[in-house]
Amino acid sequence: xxxxxxxxxxxxxxxxxxxxxxxxxxxxxxxxxxxxxxxxxxxxxxxxxxxxxxxxxxxxxxxxxxxxxxxxxxxxxxxxxxxxxxxxxxxxxxxxxxxxxxxxxxxxxxxxxxxxxxxxxxxxxxxxxxxxxxxxxxxxxxxxxxxxxx
Amino acid sequence: xxxxxxxxxxxxxxxxxxxxxxxxxxxxxxxxxxxxxxxxxxxxxxxxxxxxxxxxxxxxxxxxxxxxxxxxxxxxxxxxxxxxxxxxxxxxxxxxxxxxxxxxxxxxxxxxxxxxxxxxxxxxxxxxxxxxxxxxxxxxxxxxxxxxxxxxxxxxxxxxx
Numbered sequence: 001x002x003x004x005x006x007x008x009x010x011x012x013x014x015x016x017x018x019x020x021x022x023x024x025x026x027x028x029x030x031x032x033x034x035x036x037x038x039x040x041x042x043x044x045x046x047x048x049x050x051x052x053x054x055x056x057x058x059x060x061x062x063x064x065x066x067x068x069x070x071x072x073x074x075x076x077x078x079x080x081x082x083x084x085x086x087x088x089x090x091x092x093x094x095x096x097x098x099x100x101x102x103x104x105x106x107x108x109x110x111x112x113x114x115x116x117x118x119x120x121x122x123x124x125x126x127x128x129x130x131x132x133x134x135x136x137x138x139x140x141x142x143x144x145x146x147x148x149x150x
Numbered sequence: 151x152x153x154x155x156x157x158x159x160x161x162x163x164x165x166x167x168x169x170x171x172x173x174x175x176x177x178x179x180x181x182x183x184x185x186x187x188x189x190x191x192x193x194x195x196x197x198x199x200x201x202x203x204x205x206x207x208x209x210x211x212x213x214x215x216x217x218x219x220x221x222x223x224x225x226x227x228x229x230x231x232x233x234x235x236x237x238x239x240x241x242x243x244x245x246x247x248x249x250x251x252x253x254x255x256x257x258x259x260x261x262x263x264x265x266x267x268x269x270x271x272x273x274x275x276x277x278x279x280x281x282x283x284x285x286x287x288x289x290x291x292x293x294x295x296x297x298x299x300x301x302x303x304x305x306x307x308x309x310x311x
Contacts, residue, residue, distance in 0.1 A: 017176035020176055038236055039239055042237075043240070049205075050208055056175065105215075116243065
């Protein structure tokens with residue numbers, strides 16, 4: 001990864017479903033993402049999508065009461081994306097034992113997808129200011145370092 | 151945005167729905183509405199051509215799940231085919247292949263439905279004993295009747311209807 005790709009980017013997007021495509025397009029055109037393999041890029045976009053959909057649906061109850069805040073940091077070995085909101089601080093649903101689920105259920109699917117596709121995932125609920133923060137890391141060389149803390 | 155077009159394959163009961171665009175939270179409602187309209191209009195056997203489906207999120211997986219459930223109650227079925235490689239890999243990676251009927255080509259998808267129709271006609275679709283394959287470890291299991299089973303090899307739970 002060339003060092004000139006070391007850039008920090010921050011965007012705020014209204015928490016509307018209609019902005020999801022704009023978020024994907026933005027992330028997709030970040031230089032470090034553009035040069036990822038097509039599957040890694042797809043997985044990253046899907047994880048960001050799921051985190052953003054959760055903000056719209058759970059943090060703001062689909063009433064578009066605020067923004068989806070997206071911080072992106074890249075360095076030589078990884079891309080870190082933090083998705084935050086100032087909503088009600090939703091708690092991710094209890095994790096299901098997906099290997100033993102016999103029928104696909106939509107509840108909790110977003111979190112499952114994020115954890116499956118990203119290398120490191122961390123959640124933080126700000127009890128004072130309100131809002132949820134999801135930090136997701138994807139390594140460029142496929143390094144797997146899972147860290148999931150609620 | 152999602153563009154949905156449907157038509158019967160000539161001389162068959164099989165309805166082909168072509169999906170173009172993406173299915174996320176902004177387009178899943180439209181996809182669901184249209185698909186359920188088709189089903190409520192009497193369509194029971196659907197093949198989804200996803201050659202031009204560029205993106206799908208959990209909202210899309212949810213609609214496909216709903217369609218499967220609805221068709222199951224009508225003894226129908228849906229087959230998804232022509233997925234781009236990234237989406238196909240996502241089905242694999244997330245372990246969703248066991249929830250959906252996936253085919254590579256239209257020929258295979260049509261063959262899947264025709265086989266199902268033949269088995270329905272001869273009453274062999276739900277015949278027991280049946281040999282099934284564990285979705286997780288591919289262990290073959292002999293099932294005597296419908297119900298929930300635990301794989302003897304990996305202990306995954308299998309539901310057989």
